[in-house]
Each structure stands twice: as structure tokens, then as C-alpha cells.
């Protein structure tokens with residue numbers, strides 16, 4: 001849930017106290033969630049066309 005706290009665009013989707021996904025329509029790709037996650041659960045990748 002650290003990513004959820006730090007995400008500046010509220011793009012981390014949560015249900016029943018668990019992260020369920022990322023809202024890519026609002027995520028700006030800043031990478032804060034990936035940097036702050038001490039478990040390495042989030043990996044940043046370039047968007048595919």
C-alpha cells in the first residue's frame with residue numbers, strides 16, 4: 001500500500017485493502033510507486049505502441 005500513499009495521481013487501484021491494478025488512463029508514468037516500493041513489486045516499462 002506504500003505505492004497507493006505516494007501516487008500523486010491516485011492511479012493505484014485498491015479493493016478490500018489490496019492493490020488490484022493501475023489506472024493507466026490517469027497514471028503519468030512518474031515512477032514514484034516503483035521507487036518507493038521496498039519489495040520491488042512494481043517495474044516501470046515503456047508504453048508499447
Ligand code: SF4
Nearest residue numbers: 007027028030031033
Ligand atoms: S507511475 Fe506515478 S502516476 Fe503512475 S501509478 Fe506510479 S506513482 Fe502513480
